[in-house]
Amino acid sequence: MASTYFNEMYQEGAVRPPYRQLENWTADMPAELRSLKQAEAEALFRRIGITFAVYGEGGDPDRLIPFDMFPRVFTAHEWARLERGIKQRARALNAFLLDIYGRGEIVRAGRIPARLVYQNEAYEKAVAGFVPPRGVYSHIVGIDLVRTGPDEFFVLEDNCRTPSGVSYMLENREIMMRMFPALFRENRIAPVDRYPDLLRRTLQSVAPTKCDRDPTVVILTPGHFNSAYYEHSFLADLMGVELVEGQDLFVEGEFVWMRTTEGPKRVDVIYRRIDDAYLDPLCFRPDSALGVPGLMDVYRSGGVTICSAPGAGVADDKAIYTFVPEMIRFYLGEAPILQNVPTWQCGKAEDLKHVLANLPELVVKEVHGSGGYGMLVGPKATKAQVESFAERIRAKPGNYIAQPTLALSTVPTFVEEGIAPRHVDLRPYCLVGERIELVPGGLTRVALTEGSLVVNSSQGGGVKDTWVLAG
Amino acid sequence: MLSRTADNLYWITRYMERAETMARLLDVGGRMALLPSTGEGFHSEWESLLQASGTAEGFAHKYGDPVQRNIESYFFFDRDNPSSILSCITQARENARIVRGALTTLVWDTLNTAFQEVRALERRPRSELDLSFLTDWTMRHSALLRGAIDGTQLRKDGWDFLNLGYYLERADNTARLLDVKYYVLLPGIDFVGSGLDNYQWTTLLRAMSAHRAFHWAYGGEVTSRKIAHFLILNIQSPRSLRSSVEGMTDHLDRLARGYGTSGQAQSKARALLAELVETTVEDVFDEGLHEFLTRFIGDVAGLGGLIHETYLSGDVR
């Protein structure tokens, strides 16, 4: 079976060029050294504190995502194409958001059904008619990609709200450089450490209209019990900005202020890591204690910028996903560089029929789900699981989409018995502000269980350092 | 700096100082338990420690009679006791995790290590852990953290808040320890000046790790006046009320200079220091040691309130 998957290192018995150096590296590494290094890596992660917090399940609340030392490598040429495709997609998604909160040309033109846009749960009436600074809604676009062949990449999904995981991209590299400096001397690997600086510049570039000075940026976190708190504090630290909770901010007059030991300090740009619903109890959920009362009024009157913009979630809805190639053609007049995975909408009668007839071969996802929970992987499911999932689909077909099971590429991975191929995906982080920026790299997630195609950390996934070789 | 960040920093050190005080109290208790029976028995000594630490009610609710092993568990490991050493270290570490970015790697590492170790200790059978090991362990980690803060933190406002937490908690704790001795430990007023009295004073000194320092400073016989002077007024004694208040005043003044504005917290700290500078040990005993200490504890709490209002609450403009 394994031979039907694209192995990124070995092809027809030969090592593909980007992995050549790594062949010697692993050949020269005795097993004891490997386990020693693996232990060292884990100790480093713990010391630095790069964990995700899981409260309420007992045991140590600080969990580590398994880190695999075997890097994933792209050539400069491969990356150049990915970069063009990712940036193209990020531009189109932002054009779409600006359009649907403006005149809605793409709906008027009949290219996307009005229902999918205007009755979308993520659509925010509160921002209709508002043009955020530089017309950007989604400032950090995380695009999940899978590879099925030397030149075949598919976009699995877009993340336009607050994609997480970038701290792993940075820390994985940091740890690899500490542990294997020689590797970095032998290979010319493009650095990723500009990311925090680029992120800060991106955020500063979307300062609100009323800001007439060097903009003050903050990161808004739901708090230290949040599983991604480490990432929030890590990014704040690297960017040199304050990490705030809702209680640290307040609205007075036309601006948002933070409570400091020296009195109130004005805040211009908020990179929020909380959901729309919790941003402002006056506008959204009235019971939210995580947000800032009055924030939305300040936002809409140009006193503060919220990144990503409230309402950006419409663009990464799984039902909207199908239309992204259409957006690229409609707004940019270009042909999509990256392909979508063929997708069946269970809400359509014809698609539903096909899906129900072919469930054992398909992957079915919930339209609004995340994290691989509300999901069926047909080829891995038992007959009973398939049948019970079919019931769920029949009950609410509009909630599900289905895709063929993709032959995700594999990358060599350290496992108990040595080195073995494991399936991977890739999430690069595209920054959209005054300019569109993409650091050469991303987060490679790896399914550590043999044969598994699910890379989510909540389902036994790990992470790898992702290299882009300099051209 | 964010007010909430300052608040977290301030509480890291308050909790760590409190953990150390708990260890000192346990040490006092352990030594007193070695004292030959006075008729009142050592039960009452343990009872007084519970009173002193303000945890008597919680303990009685959970364990009933004060038995040494239970008290050790309660003071050291009990998660239901918010002042137990485990609780304090857990709280300090959680506060640190929230403001991880405001701490140096060494400070975080030191505190995180203490936290990981105390959790490991918790899993070991109690019979393997004797009292002096536990108290030494606590003091060592407390000292390591203080050293890490002193040696690596930038001398910015964050450093001042860390130190304010230490000094404020220490001023409060020293006053309470001293008050315990005078007010709680002695079975009755006729024991003042007795052998039991002197033994307790000496024990107290040992608990404050000040036994040798005291003899260098005063020599001769241990008397209540000398000890009161040493722990209240002596500027050489690192845990004296005077030293603690001086520390608070210094750090509040540094904040005022850094922020370019001085307020009620500074005035209150200076007034408190001025009073201590003027006070003699006779004044203390004229007022009554207990009365003096009660007033002092109230003043320190008031100062804590002003620090909170001015810097930590985020409501001042």
Add this chain to the structure above:
Amino acid sequence: MILSVLHVTTYRYELPVRGVVQSHRLTPSNFDGQRVLSWQVEATGGTPGGGFRDGAGDWVQGVSVRGPVSEIAVRVSGEVETTDLAGVLRGHRESVPPQVYLSGTAATRADAALAELGRDAVAGAQDALEAAHLLSAAVAAAIVYKPGATHAHTSAAEALARGEGVCQDHAQALIAAARAQDVPARYVSGYLMATDDGTPHEAAHAWAELHVPALGWVGFDPANRCCPDARYIRLGSGFDARDAAPIRGVARGPGSESLDVTVAIQSVQQ
């Protein structure tokens, strides 16, 4: 008709609060049926925040009050010239597409009874406008006006089940029933001069707007079994009563809050 309004909302706090932030939808917008002649909104001790016209065409104004404060009065006064357009919201500038108002909220979710009420009402309607009128009439018939029977958080489904309610319940029930029939519908808050002789009286009011393709948004007031005319002043709209509330606010502090509202409206000129 020229209508004059004085609307005072007083918030009293049991314990002084550290600060108050409010969002006001208290300024009528101009359209063919109403023209603002003069208008003022003042909050005691309030600092005006950002103001903007939202996608639904309503003027939204933030206000903050620095504490400690134990009482805040929001005073709205002004004059509006109105014209009877039989409920049609002609000449109103807004950019939110009507389809948006097909989405329900918790307060306007149609349960089986509301869906059935809507279905029965529109059966036999010749066109969308007639259907809208029938829906409004059905809601008016199903919910008897009875003050005190419901409260601010009563949902449309609960109000219908009780069969009693006030204008808020009528409006939300109509919205829910209309949406269940795929008719975009929204909540409108405003003022109504309800006495014939134009004498001052309590006048805060709410009704619904339904979208009729040929006409655009059309107001329906099931509580009074009519469409808004020259006696109505339209303040703003939303998905439901909460979303369209003229004042939304949060006070920072412990203790409870009490509210006192007086609205007087009169005709100053025939």
